Amino acid sequence: MESPPPPAPHGAPHRWQHPLAVVLVMAPILATTGLLDHFATAHRQELLRHSVVDRVSALRGRLEGMLQSDLLLTRALSALIASQPDLDQTAFTEIVTDLTKHQQLLRNVAAAPDLVVRMIHPLNGNEAALGLDYRNHPQQRFAALQAIESGQTVVDGPLPLIQGGVGLIARTPVFVATAQGPGTWGVVSAVIDVERLYRVSGLTAANTELRLGLRARHEHIAPPRMVFGDPEVFRLAPVTATVALPGVTWELAAIPTEGWHSSSWPSWLIRLGGIITALVTGGLLHLLLNSRQRRANSEAQLRALLDNLPDLVWLKDPHGVYLICNPRFESFFGAPEHEIVGRTDADFVAPEQARFFREKDQAALAAGRARRNDEWITFASDGHQELAETIKTPVYDGAGRLTGVLGIARNITERQRQQDEIRRLNAELESRVATRTEELAALNRELETFTYSVSHDLKAPLRGIDGYSQLLLEQHGAELSPEAATFIANIRRGVEQMRALIDDLLTYSRMERQVLTGRRVELGGVIEMVLAERHALIVERDIELEVDVSELTVRADPDGLQIILRNLVDNAIKFSRDATPRPRIRILARDQGRRVVMAISDNGIGFDMRFHDRLFEVFQRLHRAEDYPGTGVGLGIVHKAAQRMGARVWAESAPGHGATFYLELSR
Amino acid sequence: MSAGPHCSMLLVEDDPVDLDFILRALTPHIDPDWISVARDGEEVLARVEHWERGTQPPPQLILLDLKLPGIDGLEVLRRLRRSEPGRLIPVVVLTSSDEPRDIQAAYDLGANSYVVKPINYERFLEGLHQINRYWCCINRPPS
Known part of the structure; x- marks a missing residue:
């Protein structure tokens, strides 16, 4: 199998390649258009020239025909005069009338024997010309002599006429036979009305459709003299024709009125079509190249993405x-x-x-x-x-x-490895946690068994000691000294102290072990119950009591809350024992949004704030047991219960200024 | 105050001191012949068998300690309540424990009363007097 070549490098084409391609495509189209235009124009000019040539030939023919017929007339007249050299005005008129009855162009015909005008027709209006001596006329003299010398008809003019207007004068010499041989009789001249000639021959009319020029080239005289039309025409590549007359050659030149190079609609059409074609082609090519380049660019980008x-x-x-x-x-x-x-x-x-x-x-x-x-x-x-x-x-x-x-x-090898590692570590951690939890549960069970045993087994002997002390006193009191009776009473006080301690420790331990629930508890009810338990003592001590908890409810464990309040109230009663003038206890509660803060204050002995933190530790006492009996566990229980309920407890005091215990509870 | 002629009582108590105090508290009011004593759970269950067979009459009141050697008081209560004659006998639990857990368990198993033994001797005697007065004189058990 033949392997295909590796793909070409994907470089962007040079900046100028694209416009160059567009120019290269447009240029030949424009060139072809130019060429087409050129050929079309050339063809059109050819046709134009042909039509001009046709017209010019026709004009030339008519001009020549008319002039020749007039010249023939003067020659005929010359021949007639030669045969009757002595004719007079009357005969002359007769002959000329007869000869010119079909002539339109002749203004007059004159006969000048010996170069002096003697006869003229029509006489009417031309009398001024009679008696004119050509030999004495500066302009006509040369022409008249030339005709005689050449023996030919000589055409002169156009020139301004004595009678007015412009005319062409054809002079024909008349020779007569004499005894001495042929002799000169004079000259016959015919004046041709040039304006009329132009009109009748169609020259005037043609001059509106063509630009015409007519000039006369006299023999021996240069340069030629313009006789009609526009001299410019001769410099614009005209179509020319010559009218050869005796003594003078007329050159007729003609070009189209608009000139040879006038543009026409087919030419514009070709040019416009060519430009549009070039533009459209160039535009399409530009779009094509652009889209190809964009595709090439985006392919190159994709390829780079793929490769990296x-x-x-x-x-x-x-x-x-x-x-x-x-x-x-x-x-x-x-x-x-x-x-x-x-x-x-x-x-x-x-x-x-x-x-x-x-x-x-x-x-x-x-x-x-x-x-x-x-x-x-x-x-x-x-x-x-x-x-x-x-x-x-x-x-x-x-x-x-x-x-x-x-x-x-x-x-994902590394990811998988990390996940496996995490899984392994998690499993290990879980098993370790499970082991620890199991160990902890076992410890808790042991602790429970232990406290259970304490609750039963420590109390039973105490009951025995108390009971038998009492029985001793009751049944053998008479045999005992008063001192022995005191001893027995002390034994029983010790038992009572021991009982209180055991109860507190059990309560403490229960606070630690037991799951405390969060229930809605009405603060007022709990306080009322706790105070009712202590009613007798409060009355006995004459304590001033102020309670304002304004129907607040809190979220707490009812047992735990009761234990806390009981301990705080007991403390307040205990330490305000000797307050003057009388003990006072205030229990207030305030709503603080999501929390309720309770304050239990007394006017008792207070404590030094240095010992604040020790206050809430188990078995910590700030006063001697003889002065203020207690187990030293009460505030430890309060702290523990508050901790387990998510409540907070703290105190403010100064020695001798009473104490305030605060309890912050959730609502 | 004298006990009714039909108030027969079973004391279930392993502690000799407590037993002594209980008997001292009750005997002034109850004929000692009406009081029988079981020192552990096995002994109680043996008596239950007798009651079932009819070879001994069941007592009209049982004072039950919870902490007993071997089969403990709660287990004794459970089995008692499963037996036909023991099903309805009033049982007063008399124990040192004031653990809420024990209180709950005792009532769950059908105890009729739960009394924590006071440590103070006078209060202990007073409590027993009241038990006797209520359960033997005021309360009417099913016959």
Whole structure:
């Protein structure tokens, strides 16, 4: 199999390549247009020239015909005079009338024997010309002599006439036979009305459709003299024709009124069409090049993206044939992209794995959406293995047709390893926690058993000591000294102290072990109950009591709250025993939004704030037991219960100024 | 105050001191012949068997300590309540424990009363007097 060449490097085309291509396409179109225009113009000019030539020939023919007929007339007249040299005015008129009856152009005809005008026709209006001696006339003298010398008709003019107007004068010499041989009789002249000639010959009319020029070139006289029209015409490549007259040659020149090079609509059409074609072609080419360049740019960007992705990326057609892949994928197959493209998995990996890949492709195709799977893959490039998370997605073209399967495989080896490690650590931690929890539960059970035993087994002997002391006193009192009776009373006080201690310790331990519930408790009710328990003592001590808890409710464990309040009230009663003038206890509660703060204050002995924190520790006493009997556990219980209920307890005091205990509870 | 002729009583108490005090408290009011004593759980269960077989009459009141060697008081109560003659006998639990847990368990198993033994001797005697007065004189058990 022939390998296709590696793809060309994807460089952006030079900046000027694109406009150059557009110019290269437009230029020949414009050139062709120019050429077409040129040929069309040339063809048109040819046609134009032909038509001008036709017109000029016709004009020339008519001019020449008319002039020749007049010249013929003067020659005929000359011949007649030669035969009758002695004719008079009357005969002359007769002859001329007869000869010119079909003539339109002749203004007059004169006969001048011996170069002096003697006869003229018509006489009427031309009398002034009679007696004119050509030999004495500066302008006509030369022409008249020339005719005689040449023996030919000589045409002169156009020139201003004595009678007025412009005329052309044809002079024909008349010779008569004498005894001495042929002799000169004189001259016959005919004046041709040039204006009329121009009009009748069609020259005047033609001059509106063509630009005409007419000039006369006299023999022996240069340069030619303009007689009609525009002298410019002769410099504009005119169509020319000559009218050869005796003694003078007329040159007729003509060009189209607009000149030879006037533009016409076909020419404009050709030019416009050419420009539009060039522009449209150039524009289309520009768009095409632009879109190709954009596509090339975006392909280059995609390619760069693909080449730099840390993942394996590939695209296969629906039949499993590779269409594209990136460098990471190349190292998986151990082959360059151009060898992979056009082949299938079976060409690179074991049949079993190829089948596996194919199954996953088909699963994605069947699902019509991305499918994910994890697999271990071995890189053919160096044999290392990676755990790959592969996502296969069917790819559709713009029209929704399936074009292939896109695959992306990410190396998740390290991630997997970390997850495994985390799982392992978690499992280890859980098992360790479970072990600890079990140990703690066992300890708790032991502690419970222990306190249970304390509750039963420590109390029973106390009851015995108390009971038998009393029985001793009752049944053998007579035999005992008063001192012995005192001893027995002390024993029983010790028992009472011991009982209180045991009860407090049990309460403390219960606060620590027991689950405290959070229930809605009405503060006023609990305080009322606690105070009722102490009613007798309060009356006995004459304590001034102030309670204001304004129907507040809190969230607390009822037992725990009761134990706290009982201890705080007991303390207040105990330490205000000797207050003057009388003991006073205040119990206030204040709503602070989400919390309720209670204050229990007395006017008792107070304490030094230095000992504040020690106050709430078990077995800590700030006063001697003889002065203020107690177990030293009460505030420890308060602290423990508050802690377990999520409440907070603290105190403010100064020695001799009473104490205030605060209890902050949730609502 | 004298006890009614039919107030037979079973004391379940392992502690000799407590037993002595209880008997001292009760005997001025009850004929000692009406009082029988069991020193542990096994002994109580043996008596229950007799009651079931009809070989001994069941007592009309049982004072039950909870902390007993071997089978404890709560277990005794459970088995008693499962037996036919023991099902309805009034049981007053008399114990040193004032653990809420014990109180709850005793009532759950069908105790009729729960009394914590006071340590003070006079209060102890007073309590027993009141028990006797209420359960033997005022209260009417099912016959």
